[in-house]
Amino acid sequence: xxxxxxxxxxxxxxxxxxxxxxxxxxxxxxxxxxxxxxxxxxxxxxxxxxxxxxxxxxxxxxxxxx
Numbered sequence: 782x783x784x785x786x787x788x789x790x791x792x793x794x795x796x797x798x799x800x801x802x803x804x805x806x807x808x809x810x811x812x813x814x815x816x817x818x819x820x821x822x823x824x825x826x827x828x829x830x831x832x833x834x835x836x837x838x839x840x841x842x843x844x845x846x847x
Contacts, residue, residue, distance in 0.1 A: 786812065788831040 811818030
């Protein structure tokens with residue numbers, strides 16, 4: 782999965798990014814943590830969820846699997 786942080790913040794139903802921005806939540810991995818998000822070396826399939834719709838994303842995954 783691949784998506785810019787700005788889009789993740791907009792989609793955040795649990796408001797974790799909001800809490801992290803307000804300094805009320807520490808160590809949100811990939812955002813304000815000492816632990817950095819690491820991209821996989823096994824890039825077999827990339828789904829850009831900010832470009833593709835849910836349906837197109839699922840179709841891409843299913844087409845890859847089956």
